Amino acid sequence: MLTTNPYDDDKLREECGVFGVSATDGAAALVALGLHALQHRGQEAAGITTFDGAHFHTHRAMGHVAGNFDRDDVIRSLPGTVACGHVRYSTTGETALRNVQPLYAELSTGGFAIAHNGNISNAMRLRRELVRRGSIFQSTSDTETIIHLVATSNYRTLLDRFIDALKQIEGAYSLIVMTPEGMIACRDPLGIRPLVMGKLGDAVIFASETVALDVVGATFVRAIEPGELVIVQGSEIRSIRPFAPMAARPCIFEWVYFSRPDSIVDDHSIYSVRKAIGAQLAIESPVDADLVIPVPDSGTPAAIGYAQQSGIPFELGIIRSHYVGRTFISPGDKVRHLGVKLKHNANRALIKGKRVILVDDSIVRGTTSLKIVEMMREAGAAQVHMRIASPPTRHSCFYGVDTPEREKLLAAKLDLGGMTGFIHADSLNFISIDGLYKALGEAKRADVRPKYCDACFTGDYPTTLTDHDEGSEVDQFAMLAERVI
Numbered sequence: 486m487l488t489t490n491p492y493d494d495d496k497l498r499e500e501c502g503v504f505g506v507s508a509t510d511g512a513a514a515l516v517a518l519g520l521h522a523l524q525h526r527g528q529e530a531a532g533i534t535t536f537d538g539a540h541f542h543t544h545r546a547m548g549h550v551a552g553n554f555d556r557d558d559v560i561r562s563l564p565g566t567v568a569c570g571h572v573r574y575s576t577t578g579e580t581a582l583r584n585v586q587p588l589y590a591e592l593s594t595g596g597f598a599i600a601h602n603g604n605i606s607n608a609m610r611l612r613r614e615l616v617r618r619g620s621i622f623q624s625t626s627d628t629e630t631i632i633h634l635v636a637t638s639n640y641r642t643l644l645d646r647f648i649d650a651l652k653q654i655e656g657a658y659s660l661i662v663m664t665p666e667g668m669i670a671c672r673d674p675l676g677i678r679p680l681v682m683g684k685l686g687d688a689v690i691f692a693s694e695t696v697a698l699d700v701v702g703a704t705f706v707r708a709i710e711p712g713e714l715v716i717v718q719g720s721e722i723r724s725i726r727p728f729a730p731m732a733a734r735p736c737i738f739e740w741v742y743f744s745r746p747d748s749i750v751d752d753h754s755i756y757s758v759r760k761a762i763g764a765q766l767a768i769e770s771p772v773d774a775d776l777v778i779p780v781p782d783s784g785t786p787a788a789i790g791y792a793q794q795s796g797i798p799f800e801l802g803i804i805r806s807h808y809v810g811r812t813f814i815s816p817g818d819k820v821r822h823l824g825v826k827l828k829h830n831a832n833r834a835l836i837k838g839k840r841v842i843l844v845d846d847s848i849v850r851g852t853t854s855l856k857i858v859e860m861m862r863e864a865g866a867a868q869v870h871m872r873i874a875s876p877p878t879r880h881s882c883f884y885g886v887d888t889p890e891r892e893k894l895l896a897a898k899l900d901l902g903g904m905t906g907f908i909h910a911d912s913l914n915f916i917s918i919d920g921l922y923k924a925l926g927e928a929k930r931a932d933v934r935p936k937y938c939d940a941c942f943t944g945d946y947p948t949t950l951t952d953h954d955e956g957s958e959v960d961q962f963a964m965l966a967e968r969v970i
Contacts, residue, residue, distance in 0.1 A: 685704070
């Protein structure tokens with residue numbers, strides 16, 4: 486079987502998206518709208534949990550938000566003025582409804598629902614310890630580890646138990662938690678994963694990206710700071726910072742690919758940053774050509790920046806159909822090739838006889854780039870040059886991004902010449918790590934800790950990687966484990 490989504494299959498999968506709202510009527514419908522805006526962050530499954538003052542209600546489903554949460558009967562089954570939701574990709578581990586978030590449990594303090602964006606890099610060690618102490622896990626998600634840590638904490642109040650749990654985990658997390666007492670939103674001390682706060686009338690809203698606030702008509706207030714917990718109880722909002730201050734290291738790939746172009750991150754327009762990345766790429770890697778063509782859709786802003794800086798015309802040389810879902814085609818080379826073209830097709834009349842520059846956001850395994858270069862050549866392109874709006878991806882991510890094992894990353898196996906030959910391009914170049922920082926208005930210096938987490942490019946991981954270092958990915962727990970998201 487073959488999905489007609491060949492160009493998305495070789496992308497770094499975004500980790501997940503979370504959305505929460507407190508103190509408003511029809512909270513579930515508002516969360517559903519917010520999740521629609523965050524659909525790009527997770528297209529495998531979605532869930533919403535609400536609290537009506539007495540009971541928690543949950544609906545979780547495989548697939549997109551549309552089709553699952555645009556039904557009146559589903560929204561009516563989720564009463565309450567407080568709600569949180571989650572859109573999800575899985576990384577390792579099974580795809581199953583039991584792993585769809587928000588996860589919910591009944592603790593001694595009452596109901597506890599949690600939605601998590603990120604990855605706990607010591608979840609396997611913690612899980613083994615918890616199981617030895619008697620914990621019984623219901624999912625293969627690392628997020629459930631947090632629930633068990635809260636449940637087994639010796640602290641008295643729920644907030645103190647939650648903080649105690651957070652102090653035991655490593656890695657990246659942006660969390661929205663619902664309890665009978667209120668809602669808690671927090672980020673890990675390095676702020677690797679994003680989380681913002683907004684207001685809609687008296688309602689407080691938390692979301693992975695500002696675009697979700699825009700869609701529901703909310704006003705952006707500020708980003709949740711690294712290591713900060715924001716607690717909402719009725720009309721009261723308070724902030725605590727239980728961790729020692731640390732220099733933040735947000736994920737640099739949010740600017741390159743993950744966030745929607747119409748989002749704002751740290752006062753930077755994602756769209757504008759991606760254009761600046763493309764312009765810097767044109768400065769670093771010029772080439773004589775006739776057309777600049779984006780690889781749709783994620784390469785478009787960088788391609789615009791490259792074209793504007795280079796003076797080479799920008800054209801839509803690859804046309805994408807937005808009306809093809811996950812249609813499956815029977816095996817067979819001829820039919821398989823036709824199935825691929827359902828999703829993307831070369832603009833043949835534009836390309837024939839032209840020297841083209843293809844601009845994409847990244848190269849992972851290289852299979853996507855190979856297919857696109859071949860498509861250009863079949864359409865009659867005289868030359869095909871590839872320019873990538875990120876440095877070579879040489880290292881796996883352990884912070885909630887679905888990255889292949891390092892030995893499957895093209896840039897970890899081959900040098901630039903080898904990669905160029907693999908994708909059959911006339912030339913290939915990536916933006917430098919220094920150029921990427923420059924496009925973000927920063928300078929990367931060897932003697933100063935970088936401002937961003939750029940480990941997928943440099944191998945400079947900002948936290949310890951306990952499970953990876955201990956080889957837990959091959960033990961019996963990791964065979965089941967899911968780095969959530």
